Amino acid sequence: ETGVTQSPTHLIKTRGQQVTLRCSSQSGHNTVSWYQQALGQGPQFIFQYYREEENGRGNFPPRFSGLQFPNYSSELNVNALELDDSALYLCASSFSGGGRNEQFFGPGTRLTVL
Amino acid sequence: DQQVKQNSPSLSVQEGRISILNCDYTNSMFDYFLWYKKYPAEGPTFLISISSIKDKNEDGRFTVFLNKSAKHLSLHIVPSQPGDSAVYFCAASALGGNTGKLIFGQGTTLQVKP
Numbered sequence: 001e002t003g004v005t006q007s008p009t010h011l012i013k014t015r016g017q018q019v020t021l022r023c024s025s026q027s028g029h030n031t032v033s034w035y036q037q038a039l040g041q042g043p044q045f046i047f048q049y050y051r052e053e054e055n056g057r058g059n060f061p062p063r064f065s066g067l068q069f070p071n072y073s074s075e076l077n078v079n080a081l082e083l084d085d086s087a088l089y090l091c092a093s094s095f096s097g098g099g100r101n102e103q104f105f106g107p108g109t110r111l112t113v114l
Numbered sequence: 115d116q117q118v119k120q121n122s123p124s125l126s127v128q129e130g131r132i133s134i135l136n137c138d139y140t141n142s143m144f145d146y147f148l149w150y151k152k153y154p155a156e157g158p159t160f161l162i163s164i165s166s167i168k169d170k171n172e173d174g175r176f177t178v179f180l181n182k183s184a185k186h187l188s189l190h191i192v193p194s195q196p197g198d199s200a201v202y203f204c205a206a207s208a209l210g211g212n213t214g215k216l217i218f219g220q221g222t223t224l225q226v227k228p
Contacts (some may be wrong), residue, residue: 004157034214042118042203043158044216056215085148090157100165101146101207101214105157 004106009076020041021076023091032074035090086113117141118218133191137204144206152201194226
């Protein structure tokens with residue numbers, strides 16, 4: 001069974017640029033969630049995708065957008081990067097339904113905005 | 115508004131003793147709770163979960179206790195091992211809602227001394 005993978009591992013961008021982060025979900029999972037983790041904080045929910053549609057969004061501006069593909073993999077896009085966007089971006093996959101909510105995380109993408 | 119709080123930033127215990135990590139929440143709609151462990155440069159690893167219809171769940175050395183009236187949960191690790199040294203996050207979700215987003219606490223750094 002393949003776990004959650006993310007690419008790239010590290011990324012350096014400058015303010016105003018755009019970035020795309022990628023995530024492959026765990027086999028058998030149909031839901032992908034994205035989180036932002038700032039240094040010394042817990043992960044913060046950005047949004048979730050289920051059946052290729054956004055299924056809930058946290059307190060993040062519209063320049064944060066995403067996609068889910070038919071194979072359940074996902075992308076996170078961030079436009080007009082700001083210095084405060086520097087963080088660890090985590091993708092988590094899960095299976096929706098069954099009264100449980102265990103989400104399994106990838107290793108994350110470390111984004112630095114200069 | 116911090117809906118999930120871990121008030122102890124750090125905890126140090128001796129190998130073989132019990133580690134108790136605490137978490138408080140404010141939202142009475144939360145009905146599913148999880149604990150994750152995180153090593154540096156890795157994504158969070160799922161440890162154990164509990165539904166609000168239970169007050170205890172056990173898995174090997176890990177036990178989670180839920181006190182709904184106090185809006186408090188705790189993770190017990192017995193016996194503690196040096197490999198348990200990591201940052202521990204509690205997380206909560208409201209499965210009755212439309213999204214499975216997880217709300218995380220700030221984390222507690224556990225150090226287990228040999």
